Amino acid sequence: MYTPEHFSENRPEQLHQLIRQYPLGILITHGGDGLDANHLPFELLADQGPCGTLIGHVARANPLWREIGEGLDVLVVFRAEQAYLSPNWYPSKHEQHRQVPTWNYRVVHAHGRLRARDEESFVRGVVARLTRTHEAQAAPDSPWKMTDSSPEYISQMLAAIVGIEIELTRLEGKFKLSQNKDARDIQGAADGLQQQGKLQLAADMRAAKPE
Numbered sequence: 128m129y130t131p132e133h134f135s136e137n138r139p140e141q142l143h144q145l146i147r148q149y150p151l152g153i154l155i156t157h158g159g160d161g162l163d164a165n166h167l168p169f170e171l172l173a174d175q176g177p178c179g180t181l182i183g184h185v186a187r188a189n190p191l192w193r194e195i196g197e198g199l200d201v202l203v204v205f206r207a208e209q210a211y212l213s214p215n216w217y218p219s220k221h222e223q224h225r226q227v228p229t230w231n232y233r234v235v236h237a238h239g240r241l242r243a244r245d246e247e248s249f250v251r252g253v254v255a256r257l258t259r260t261h262e263a264q265a266a267p268d269s270p271w272k273m274t275d276s277s278p279e280y281i282s283q284m285l286a287a288i289v290g291i292e293i294e295l296t297r298l299e300g301k302f303k304l305s306q307n308k309d310a311r312d313i314q315g316a317a318d319g320l321q322q323q324g325k326l327q328l329a330a331d332m333r334a335a336k337p338e
Contacts (some may be wrong), residue, residue, distance in 0.1 A: 128236050128299055133307050136300030142235045143179060145207050145300070146171045150260075152181070152203040156241070158194045165191060169203065169293075170256045178295035181237065182244075182253050184288040192243040192289040201241045201293060207233040208328040212305070216319035217312040226312075229305075231320075231328060236299040244290035253290050304328075304335040 136142065146152075146169070154165045169181040181203060185192055209232035217226045244250070255273065262270035273281050305313045313336045320329040 128301060130299065130301045131307075134301050134303045136302040139178070139298065142298045142300045143171060143173050145233060145235050146205050146237070149205050149207045152205050152237070154241075155202045155204065156191065156194075156199060158199075163191065165189070168257060170253065170260060176294040178237075178239075178298050180295060181239070181293040182256070182290065184250060184253050184290050187287050187289050192245075192291065195241055195243050197242075199241045201239060203237040203239070203293065205235045205237065208325065208331070210320055210323070210325045210328050212316050213319060216316045217308070218315050219309070219312050231303050231305060231332065233302045233304070233331065234300070237293070237295050238297040238299070239293040239295040241291060241293045244292050246290070247285060250285050250288060250290040254285065302331070302335070304332045306335055310336050
């Protein structure tokens with residue numbers, strides 16, 4: 128990923144936070160049929176491995192897990208908020224007319240080695256962790272639990288998926304938040320995004336603005 132220094136984000140805690148907030152990753156693999164991409168929710172185990180470990184699952188019908196073999200080098204892309212920026216939002220544009228459109232975003236590229244985990248206990252644990260994490264946000268007053276369904280039904284559903292685990296070896300972060308602009312132009316662009324309802328990206332830009 129091309130990342131100019133002013134957009135580079137290397138702090139592990141910031142990269143881990145983005146993965147947790149936007150856990151639907153794009154798992155990119157290169158196998159016998161060429162490049163492939165799967166869109167999967169992941170749970171991050173930050174304290175396992177040099178850069179953390181991602182766990183998740185795929186459908187048993189998905190050929191991906193059979194192609195892994197002893198392990199496969201992969202890339203997982205996590206993207207946070209993103210938006211188009213109009214030059215008209217920059218105060219300097221109206222004085223010098225030397226601004227062009229751009230796009231702001233935050234992404235993390237997570238590199239690691241993928242392996243399949245087809246043990247029932249692992250798969251059950253993955254589903255339990257994902258469920259606890261996301262039910263706490265979706266239905267905090269009455270979160271769904273696997274025990275809400277019959278053991279036979281849950282066993283049937285678990286048998287239809289295969290667990291996956293990615294030990295991360297490298298994390299790359301690119302937080303493109305107009306850090307190459309002056310403070311008033313950053314503020315103007317953030318105000319423009321806020322008017323469009325892009326509140327989180329506007330807040331991130333203001334936080335990255337030089338003092």
